[in-house]
Amino acid sequence: MTYFQAIVLAIIEGLTEFLPVSSTGHIIIGTALMGxxxxxxxxxxxxxxxxxxxxxVLVLYYRRFFRSLDFYYKLAVAAIPASILGLALNDFIDALLESPLMVAVMLVVGGIILLFVDKWFNRPQIGNSDDISYKQAFIIGWYQCLALIPGTSRSASTIVGGMTQSLTRKAAAEFSFFLAIPMMLGASVVKLYKFLKEGHVFTGEEINLLIIGNVVGFIVAIIAIKSFISVLTKYGFKAFGWYRIIVGLTIIGLLLSGHSLEII
Structure with a gap:
């Protein structure tokens, strides 16, 4: 991996992780185009x-993390379903990850759903994610399980899940950001543990690549989150739906043209 490739992947991750567009699908295209x-x-x-x-997320919403323990309890409750299913279905999920076509199809399917989400859930009653109940948090956690299917998008599934529980688009998006923290932290720790357990040792250059990647991802994610909240509040999901459809069809087109796409 070169420094240029590391920066490009970090930009892709920062831009897409919290948007309902599937970071996995974009990483596929990025790695394929860079060979x-x-x-x-x-x-x-x-x-x-x-x-x-x-x-x-911690920087942008740091005040939320000092209000009460109730906030953390709700995140823990919401994280339970995906954590359990993720461990139980690990082999099955790994098999799905071998299919770029699956990612492409789910991008298109999810995109079509996003075209209509604003009409389906247009009477929100909860404008602050702190006001959701434990039951609602748990239900949103089950929606997050849909993201175990590559290409679905963790952000999309949890935001839609929040809207089914009468959250406004903004409140649902913010709860999705918060819920990403335990899930992504857990995934990073597990991946790092497996990497070291298999006997791999970091070189000095690899450590530098990780530092650069995280710094770039941090900066880009801050911009992406602020922009996403603004666009989502004003315009809803339709633009993201069309975008997903285009990306999904792009992957299908690459596959049909003979490109060997690998899910990293």
Whole structure:
């Protein structure tokens, strides 16, 4: 991996992780266009740079993390379903990850759903994510399980889940940001543990790549989150729906044209 490739992947991660567009789908296109091989470090890199994007949420919403323990309890409750299913279905999920076509199809399907979400859930009653109940948090957590299917988008599934529980688009998006923290932190720790357990040792250059990746991802994610909230509040999901459809069809087009796409 070159420094240029690391920066490009970090930009993709920062831009897409919290948007309902599937960061996995974009990483596929990015790595394919740059001709990258799915080495153990590259696979680790695309997961661990999520730490930078997590930090962006902590910085932007730091006041939320000092209000009460109730906030953390609700996040824990919401994280339970995906954590359990993720461990139980690990082999099945790994098999799905071998299919770029699955990612492309789910991008298109999810895009079509986003075209109509604003009409389906147009009577929100909760404008602050702190006001949701434990039951609502748990239900949103089940929606997050849909993101175990590659290409679905964790952000899209949790935001839609929040809207089904009468949250405004903004409140649902913010709860999705907060819920990303335990899930992404857990995924990073597990990936790092497996990497080291397999006997891999970081080189000085790889450490530099991880630092640069996280810094770039942090900066880009801050910009992406601020822009996303503004666009989502004013215009809703339709633009993101069309965008997903275009990206999904692009991946299908690359596959049909003979490109060998690897999910990193």
């Amino acid at each position: 990258m091989e799915p080495s153990p470090f590259v696979k680790l890199f695309t997961i661990v740079i999520q730490l930078g994007t997590i930090l962006s």
